[in-house]
Amino acid sequence: MAHKYTSKTFSLSLLAGVIGQLLIGSQAGAQTSDETEAQKEEKIVVVGRRISQTDIAIGTDEATNTLAVTRDELLSAPSGISGLKMLENLPGFNVQTDGALGLYEFGNSVQVRAFQLSQMGFVLDGIPMGRSDAFGGSPIFRYVDNENLGAVVASPGAGDVSAPTYASLGPIASYSTVRPSEDMGGMVAVTVGDFDLQRTFVKLETGDIDGFRAYVSRSKTDSDLWRGPGTIDREHIEAKALYEFGDSYIQATYVANDFFDY
Incomplete structure (x- = not known):
């Protein structure tokens, strides 16, 4: 009886060992397969180029924030409204005028962020205007009627120090007149x-x-x-x-x- 009992124990131990080896092998195979799939999915390829010029890297030679009033918008405004008052259509420009047309120079006020009217620069067809003050200045609406404007482009941030304006610290508004028509x-x-x-x-x-x-x-x-x-x-x-x-x-x-x- 003792010999027979020992033989059963050995058979059970052998069977348990074989099953354990099979389980370990299958788990190892599954883990290796998962790691291979994860490596394939996480593969990332990055392609870049080195930029050594500062103006290209941070964009200092480009206007990063400009707004515009188109020709259609200028013509859709009430006839006689000043070009200065047209700036109120641009985001960030707080324009207050003493009258609907904005022609009364002593009652005009413009604020753009922390800048005031006297700190703004104005350009007409590439020609810099002088101070915007009513006394001794040259406000933009003295030089152009709204019907002759083609576009108004303004930058609400700090202006370019190289721009041809009297005041380049604050925002710059550039006015462009239309060319003569080819049709009579x-x-x-x-x-x-x-x-x-x-x-x-x-x-x-x-x-x-x-x-x-x-x-x-x-x-x-x-x-x-x-x-x-x-x-x-x-x-x-x-x-x-x-x-x-x-x-x-x-x-x-x-x-x-x-x-x-x-």
């Missing part, structure tokens, strides 16, 4: 409003004549101040001539402004 034509706009507001705008286009084309416009604005005594009387004349020959061109601009606002 004209434009007439009439505005009537409260406080005896009357404004007329007339523009004539010569069309293309052997490479030469030009336009001339005149606007006349008369209105009472909306608060207190005083009037706004403005007569503005603009003319632009363009002659193209080959890949070159010659352009001349004339502006006359007679303004009385007190």
Whole structure:
């Protein structure tokens, strides 16, 4: 009986050992397969290039935040509104004017972040404007009518120190006038409003004549101040001539402004 009992014990031990080896082998095989799949899935390839120029790396030679008022938006605004007041359509520009048109120079105020109107720079067709103050300054709306503007591009952040402006510390607003049309034509706009507001705008286009084309416009604005005594009387004349020959061109601009606002 003792010999027979020992034989059973040995058989059970042998069977348990074989099963254990099979389980360990299958677990090891499964673990190796999982690790191989994980290595295949986690494989990442990165391709890059070294940038040694600072202006390219951080973008110092590019305008990173610019806003624009298009030609369609300028024409959809009420006739006679100043180019300065059009900036209120841009995010970040807080424009306050003493009147609907924004022509009263002593009542205009612009704030962009921490900058004020006197810290802003204005450019018209690449020509820097002077100070925006009413006394001795050169506000932008003295030099252009809204109907003759093609676009207004502004940067609400700090301006480029290399930009051709009187004040380059604060934001810069660049105004561009339209070129004379290649087709002969004209434009007439009439505005009537409260406080005896009357404004007329007339523009004539010569069309293309052997490479030469030009336009001339005149606007006349008369209105009472909306608060207190005083009037706004403005007569503005603009003319632009363009002659193209080959890949070159010659352009001349004339502006006359007679303004009385007190």
